[in-house]
Amino acid sequence: GEDVEQSLFLSVREGDSSVINCxxxxxxxxxxxxxxxxxxxxxxxxxxxxxxxxxxxxxxxxVLLNKKDKHLSLRIADTxxxxxxxxxxxxxxxxxxxxxxxxxxxxTVIP
Amino acid sequence: xxxVTQTPRYLIKTRGQQVTLSCSPISGHRSVSWYQQTxxxxxxxxxxxxxxxQRNKGNFPGRFSGRxxxxxxxxxxxxxxxxxxxxxxxCASSSGGNEKLFFGSGTQLSxx
Numbered sequence: 001g002e003d004v005e006q007s008l009f010l011s012v013r014e015g016d017s018s019v020i021n022c023x024x025x026x027x028x029x030x031x032x033x034x035x036x037x038x039x040x041x042x043x044x045x046x047x048x049x050x051x052x053x054x055x056x057x058x059x060x061x062x063v064l065l066n067k068k069d070k071h072l073s074l075r076i077a078d079t080x081x082x083x084x085x086x087x088x089x090x091x092x093x094x095x096x097x098x099x100x101x102x103x104x105x106x107x108t109v110i111p
Numbered sequence: 112x113x114x115v116t117q118t119p120r121y122l123i124k125t126r127g128q129q130v131t132l133s134c135s136p137i138s139g140h141r142s143v144s145w146y147q148q149t150x151x152x153x154x155x156x157x158x159x160x161x162x163x164x165q166r167n168k169g170n171f172p173g174r175f176s177g178r179x180x181x182x183x184x185x186x187x188x189x190x191x192x193x194x195x196x197x198x199x200x201x202c203a204s205s206s207g208g209n210e211k212l213f214f215g216s217g218t219q220l221s222x223x
Binding site for chain 2: 041088
């Protein structure tokens with residue numbers, strides 16, 4: 001089956017940029033997503049990218065997709081303490097709304 | 112526009128019991144999917160319903176079932192609960208053909 005991998009932890013200082021990385025195995029993925037989860041909450045859709053794009057920017061968020069290497073990254077500019085959360089990368093499988101999630105990266109922002 | 116609503120927020124059950132969780136999708140959304148989140152297994156897809164029909168199913172035993180009503184609201188049921196069923200159950204909705212999936216806050220199920 002599909003395998004999506006992320007590093008478990010990332011710490012950055014407030015005001016710096018954060019880069020969260022993700023690798024996936026399914027070359028037929030159509031969409032790739034980034035979700036944010038705060039303690040005790042559900043998943044918040046941050047952004048997504050279609051597989052024929054290589055970059056998408058949305059305010060402080062930049063998504064880069066290297067389809068050849070099956071590598072996805074999320075860059076958060078000017079990281080704030082409110083960005084502290086777990087970030088999940090997900091790929092859309094062959095089913096209609098069947099997402100495969102990574103393990104999540106816990107981002108800690110140090111004031 | 113209201114988001115995805117899941118009830119109840121918390122549930123405590125004992126082994127062998129059954130449980131029903133409810134999900135109301137965003138207005139106008141016809142697809143509802145369910146995910147299980149545990150510390151050990153992460154986020155795993157359970158099933159998806161569209162227009163009252165199950166359209167896709169993950170690798171879970173038959174004890175896990177669901178249904179969708181004509182107003183797109185969905186319920187999932189877990190019978191003969193096991194300790195390992197303790198998890199956060201998340202519901203997500205989309206318009207069906209749309210690439211955006213929106214999640215609710217989840218139901219935290221504890222099985223004692």
